[in-house]
Structures are given as C-alpha cells and as structure tokens.
Amino acid sequence: MSKQSIKIGLFGFGTVGQGVYTVLGQTKNAHAEIRRICVRDINKPRETVVPHELLTADADDIFNDPDINLIVELVDNARASYDIVTRALRMGIPVVSGNKAMIARHLPELIELQQKYDTALLYDASSCGSIPVIRNLEEYYDNDLLLEVKGILNGSTNYILSRVFDHGENYDAALHRAQQLGFAESDPSFDIDGYDALFKLIIITVHALGRFVPAEKVFTVGISNIHEADIQYAREKGSKIKLVAQVAKVDDSHFTMFVMPELVDKSKYIYSVDDEYNGVVIRGEYYDRQFMFGKGAGGYPTASSILSDIMARLHDYRYEYKKMAYVDRPEYTTDIEVRVYIRYSTTDVPGRLNFSHIHELHLTEQSNCIIGDIPLSRLMEQRDIFDNDDVFIAHIPTFYIDRDN
Amino acid sequence: MSKQSIKIGLFGFGTVGQGVYTVLGQTKNAHAEIRRICVRDINKPRETVVPHELLTADADDIFNDPDINLIVELVDNARASYDIVTRALRMGIPVVSGNKAMIARHLPELIELQQKYDTALLYDASSCGSIPVIRNLEEYYDNDLLLEVKGILNGSTNYILSRVFDHGENYDAALHRAQQLGFAESDPSFDIDGYDALFKLIIITVHALGRFVPAEKVFTVGISNIHEADIQYAREKGSKIKLVAQVAKVDDSHFTMFVMPELVDKSKYIYSVDDEYNGVVIRGEYYDRQFMFGKGAGGYPTASSILSDIMARLHDYRYEYKKMAYVDRPEYTTDIEVRVYIRYSTTDVPGRLNFSHIHELHLTEQSNCIIGDIPLSRLMEQRDIFDNDDVFIAHIPTFYIDRDN
Numbered sequence A, B: 001m002s003k004q005s006i007k008i009g010l011f012g013f014g015t016v017g018q019g020v021y022t023v024l025g026q027t028k029n030a031h032a033e034i035r036r037i038c039v040r041d042i043n044k045p046r047e048t049v050v051p052h053e054l055l056t057a058d059a060d061d062i063f064n065d066p067d068i069n070l071i072v073e074l075v076d077n078a079r080a081s082y083d084i085v086t087r088a089l090r091m092g093i094p095v096v097s098g099n100k101a102m103i104a105r106h107l108p109e110l111i112e113l114q115q116k117y118d119t120a121l122l123y124d125a126s127s128c129g130s131i132p133v134i135r136n137l138e139e140y141y142d143n144d145l146l147l148e149v150k151g152i153l154n155g156s157t158n159y160i161l162s163r164v165f166d167h168g169e170n171y172d173a174a175l176h177r178a179q180q181l182g183f184a185e186s187d188p189s190f191d192i193d194g195y196d197a198l199f200k201l202i203i204i205t206v207h208a209l210g211r212f213v214p215a216e217k218v219f220t221v222g223i224s225n226i227h228e229a230d231i232q233y234a235r236e237k238g239s240k241i242k243l244v245a246q247v248a249k250v251d252d253s254h255f256t257m258f259v260m261p262e263l264v265d266k267s268k269y270i271y272s273v274d275d276e277y278n279g280v281v282i283r284g285e286y287y288d289r290q291f292m293f294g295k296g297a298g299g300y301p302t303a304s305s306i307l308s309d310i311m312a313r314l315h316d317y318r319y320e321y322k323k324m325a326y327v328d329r330p331e332y333t334t335d336i337e338v339r340v341y342i343r344y345s346t347t348d349v350p351g352r353l354n355f356s357h358i359h360e361l362h363l364t365e366q367s368n369c370i371i372g373d374i375p376l377s378r379l380m381e382q383r384d385i386f387d388n389d390d391v392f393i394a395h396i397p398t399f400y401i402d403r404d405n
Helices: A015-026 A078-090 A100-116 A133-139 A155-167 A171-180 A195-209 A228-236 A299-313 A349-353 A376-381 A383-387 B015-026 B078-090 B100-116 B133-139 B155-167 B171-180 B188-192 B195-209 B228-236 B299-313 B349-353 B376-381 B383-387
Strands: A006-011 A032-038 A070-073 A095-097 A146-152 A239-251 A254-265 A277-284 A288-295 A337-344 A357-363 A368-375 A392-395 B006-011 B032-038 B070-073 B095-097 B146-152 B239-251 B254-265 B277-284 B288-295 B337-344 B357-363 B368-375 B392-395
Touching: A006 A015, A006 A299, A015 A032, A015 A299, A070 A078, A070 A299, A078 A095, A078 A100, A095 A299, A100 A195, A133 A146, A133 A195, A133 A277, A133 B133, A146 A195, A155 A171, A155 A195, A155 A228, A155 A239, A155 A277, A195 A239, A195 A254, A228 A239, A228 A337, A228 A392, A254 A337, A337 A349, A337 A376, A349 A368, A349 A383, A368 A376, A376 A383, B006 B015, B006 B299, B015 B032, B015 B299, B070 B078, B070 B299, B078 B095, B078 B100, B095 B299, B100 B195, B133 B146, B133 B195, B133 B277, B146 B195, B155 B171, B155 B188, B155 B228, B155 B239, B155 B277, B171 B188, B188 B195, B195 B239, B195 B254, B228 B239, B228 B337, B228 B392, B254 B337, B337 B349, B337 B376, B349 B368, B349 B383, B368 B376, B376 B383
Parallel strands: A006 A032, A006 A070, A070 A095, A254 A392, B006 B032, B006 B070, B070 B095, B254 B392
Antiparallel strands: A146 A239, A146 A277, A239 A254, A277 A288, A288 B288, A337 A368, A337 A392, A357 A368, B146 B239, B146 B277, B239 B254, B277 B288, B337 B368, B337 B392, B357 B368
C-alpha cells in the first residue's frame, strides 16, 4: 500500500468512531479517507454529522467495495468484532481494531490468520489509549533486556479511585461520574472487575515477552469491594490504592502476571498517575525504568491512537511478533510468593488462604485485616473468595525489591 | 539485511561503546555481533576486557571487511564522527550513531546521502538516551496533530540543578560530582551552555515537524550563570529551575524553538524529572499530553538505545523523514513574545533589551531582577548579553496557556 492513499471501511460509529472521523478530517497529510461507515441503525441521531450516503447497515457494502484497502473496526461487541476482523483478514484486507477483549481472547488465531493471508492487524489503540505501548514493545524494546511492564491500564477505575482518594467522593458517586464523562465502558463491571486491564495486559505480554497467556490463567481482582477502611489504611501508610496490571520476569526462565489493586507508595512513578490517565513503567536491564504517561480513556485520545495505526499502514507496517520466535522465552508461572493486604469480615479468610507468613493481623468488631505472604497459585485456587463483597485484596509489592531498585 | 545476522564494525570504545559490547553479550536474540572495534590506541587500559584481535587502530580494517554490514559510530569527536558516517553511507553501509553534535550540524546532508546511496542512518540514542523519542515522533506521532515537544533533554545539567535545588549543594561541587559520575561530557560547557540540549532539539524538530533549523538560529542559553539569588527566587515561587528545550507551534503556519532555563512550577510533569533523568512532553491535538521519562545519561542507558537501533536494522528499519514532504509544513519564527525572568547587576539589561512590557522590577544593592515580556527575536539579537556572568535568564511559560491547558 506504500505511497498510495488509504480508503477506509469503518465499522462502528460510537465515541471513538466519531473521534476518528473528526481527527482524520483535521489532518492534511494523512492520505486517508473514510469511504463507508457500517452501523446498526443508519437513522440513529449522532453528535457528529456525516453525509448520509457514507452510512450503511450492510457489512457487505464494505467487504464488497474493491476500493477499500483498510478496515477500521470499532464496534462495541466482541462477537461482532471477531466476525469482522477474521472475515477481513481472510480476504487479505488489513485491519485496525481497538477491541481489546476480542483481541486478548483470540490473539493466537489472529496471529495465524495474519501470517496465512499475509496481511496485518494493528491494535495499538487497544492498550492504554494514546500511549504507544504495543508499538514500543514490538519495535523499540525488541530485545532480551525487558524485565517488567507494569502500570495503570484502565482509565475509568483510575478516575474512580482518584475521585475517592483525592476528592473524598464516595465510590458510587465516582462511578456514576466516570460513566457520565464517557470514561467507563457501557458495562462498568468490565472495567471495575479488572477485565479491561487484564485484556490489555495479555496483549502487552505477547509483545513484551512473546508469550500468550489466556485470561483464565491470570489472577485478576478489581476494585468493586473497596471500603472506607481500605482507603483509611492506605492513607495512614502514605499510599494510594490503584488498580495495577503487571507482567514481570521472576527469574531468567520464568515470568508472572496479575491484575489487582495495589498499595502504591509515594516513591513510585504510578503514584501520581491520577484521573483518567494511564501510566506504564517499562523496566529493563541496563536502561532501568522508562515511564510513559498519557490519556488512557475517552474518544479523542483513543481516536488519535487509531490514527497512528491507520498512518502506519501507509508504510505497510505490521507487527512481526518477533519475540514469539525467541529462543529461551520465559515460561509463565504463578509459583511465586506475593505480599498482600486483605480486609474481610464474615468470610474465613485465614482458614481458606493458609498464608505462608502473616506479618500483621488486626481483628476488630467491624472488620479484620491481614498482611501476609502467600503463593500466587494459592490465590488463584481460592479466587472465588474475592467475589464475596466483604473481602478486599491489595498487593504490597515486594518481590522485585531484591532484583534492583 | 532481513533475517540475516548483523556484523558490526564499532568505532569508539568509551563508556557507551563498552556498554554496547556488554549489552550485546547479554542478549541471546540480538542476532548481532561485534566484528571489529576501531580505537585510537589499542593498548590503552580499559575497564571492559575484549579479545585483543577485536581491536584495531586502522579504520580501513572495518571499511574493507566485506562481512561487516553495520557500522556503529560512538567516537567522542564530531569531525571524526562526520568522516566515518559519511564514508560509510557513501559505501552504502548503514550506520548507527550517537553523535548529536555532528548529526544536528549535518542532518540535511546526511538525509541526502541516505537517499542517494539507499542506506540508513539511525540515531535514536542521540536524543534522550534510553527514551525512544525520535522513533516515536517518526512513526507514532506521524501526523499533523503534533503541537509541541518540550523537555529536559540534558541529563548532566539536570543532575547539577537537582543537586543544587534538592540537596543544597553549591553549583561547582555539583558539576564536579556530575563529571565524576560520568554524566557530564568531557567538555562540560557543551552541556552547561545548553548546546547538548540544542542539538537534540534540532534533531527532534526534524522528526516532529519536518523542519531543519540550524543551531545558530536558535536562542540558546545554559545554566552556568545561575546564582543563589535565582534559586532563592524560584523557591519562593514554589518552582524549580530546569534547563528546558522546546519546539512548539505558535499558530497554524509557524513554530518556534529555544533552549533556556525555565521556572517550572509544581503542576508541570517535568517538575519531578530530577537527577540524571530526561523527561519529554509531547503535546498534540486530541491526545493532549504524553509524557516519557527515563535515564538520559550514562553508558548503559545510551547503550540500550544503541541496541534498539541495531536490532531495528535486522528488519531494515530506516527513518523515512515523511514529515519533510508534508504540505503546509509550519515555518520557523522567533517573532513571538516570551515572558522571562532576568537577574543582573552591572550589565544594563533594561537599556539593552527594551522590554515590550515589564511586570516586575526589583532593584537592590546586590542585584536587580526584571520580569517582563520581550520578543524572542530581540533576545536573539542581544544574545551576547547572556555571556556576561552577572546576567541570568529563565523562561516563564505563558505563550501556550491560551491554546489549551
């Protein structure tokens, strides 16, 4: 496609789709135009006005248009997203997608399809909105030095926690406000239970270490059970609670990954990542820590990231997934000890979890709290305990302290 | 060169060269090896021990070796660097270089040579050590949305200012310590007078806006005239003084750029970029601000950046300089008003500078201080005034406040 212009078939015209339309209209040098937009209901009133003939409800109007040489898929439904993306790849049409849930579930198949049909799927917008994490892991941190990628990958939970921590708002009010501002997904549990961050982490891990780990194998807990007592505890320690996703090498041949709230102290870069922002720390041998920070939620930041993927296609860019071919790729493990804070009342947490070591135990009439060390694998086995709404867990980072820092 | 292995001829074996040698030895998947190292004196004792037959004092041993398919140039001398790089490009051999002074001076010619001889020159290590600024500007922020790139690009002045501001050290002691730690260049004036930051800014501007601006056209003042009174003034305002380089669009068809100390207040991302770290803020329409932060000085961080450039050559990566072909590239201007703090004693600053507007004037027996607005072009005309060691200038950012923020 080099040097030619890009003719886009767009699927989905929600916040991000409309953002892409507006942003493309503003860039004189994009050499890209939207030829057709496929939506469910062409007559639905929309904030962004487009020529009526651009809209269609029939996907075939895009797939059968021989002029269209790029499909941009921004539908809010993982099944429909999968159908569109795989159909396009099978036809040899490159695709830009922002659907992290779909991509995180089907990445091995999507990689295979790209290779089989010699075409490209780009999805930098799927992780951390406007921050170019995937592209940098794929191209720039393309070597064996990488030790860890860790960060705040979900803008809406971070917004909620910022409102709670820095503005003294209660949790429900903060959630409601996040939804009003368009930061939270239509199903907020996707954000709040940590799945959005998990899907991004799975995609990041493929490009960081060349390993695909299915969602069900990753310990994932969100923020919905946070209580005033947890906020109080964090404040007393001079910390904030953030929802943190991380993948880290634990030795030369193993890595681990998980998503959970973390007690983040002031000395950490991510401590000051507030509101709807995302922040990612990339740590490696020799270069130590790199920190990238930017808007992680909202239509325009995501649209600008989609634009970067669109323009990359002008130069036939595709992910090479080089690290999947590396020798001595590290193996995934949950066989590591993590230190956690757990607050609970009626659930028998000490009985169920069998800590390796308990550092603190506070029992009061209102609630109890344990600080202890436990294998991540045991947390995985007993993960249903965290569905009980009297139980809240937060990670206390320790396990890399002896590696450097 | 795709899929083949890279055989490197290395010029220069100082801190960074030795770092590259060590880092390459640690990466199993680099598919790159150093075939020959050209140094001035092969018998000089070095910290990193290498097989004696790797070393040569004769550049021809590299240029005449048909196996060598990449030259990595890390010599500490701009003239020698120019000769090596241009000779290699003319032979069609791709080059990785970290010499910002040489690149910033000769970039138009170096771009022409790359095109004429169909080969590549990569130099991401030349700007901000381990932070992938060039690559991201070239590939990811490859569109018309970019408004500004601003940051702390020089690790050694930042280290010195951090020692002075946060540790109450005096300036000379801090400079001495920076040199001991290997953060300062062999000629410290290169850092301290702002030239290192300027050269990086010139390179960044080519990849940010597609425009090459020669060094002599850019207003550049360093930190060597900073006094206790300036530090005191900044502290009273709750600010720090940092050496900041910036390029910014001032309207749709113009941009400006300059390097000078800045009074940075707490609300800014770069406020917390301390010690030898670099921090760069990339601002654009729609995505607002992105912040990248990492180690900007030192052998290993720079070496890891060189490694990224080396590995990019495995996939034939080269800069396309796309933005130089953009329609409606903005024009460089110094015809903008800037607000500055100037402290002076004997020099007739008000007489020479003819401020457009003076906001504050403090006259004391020890020293005087003006806060005023002045065209950048007038500062340029009178730039020799800042060679007087009783005059210190610091920028007070105002001119983009009305654009967003």
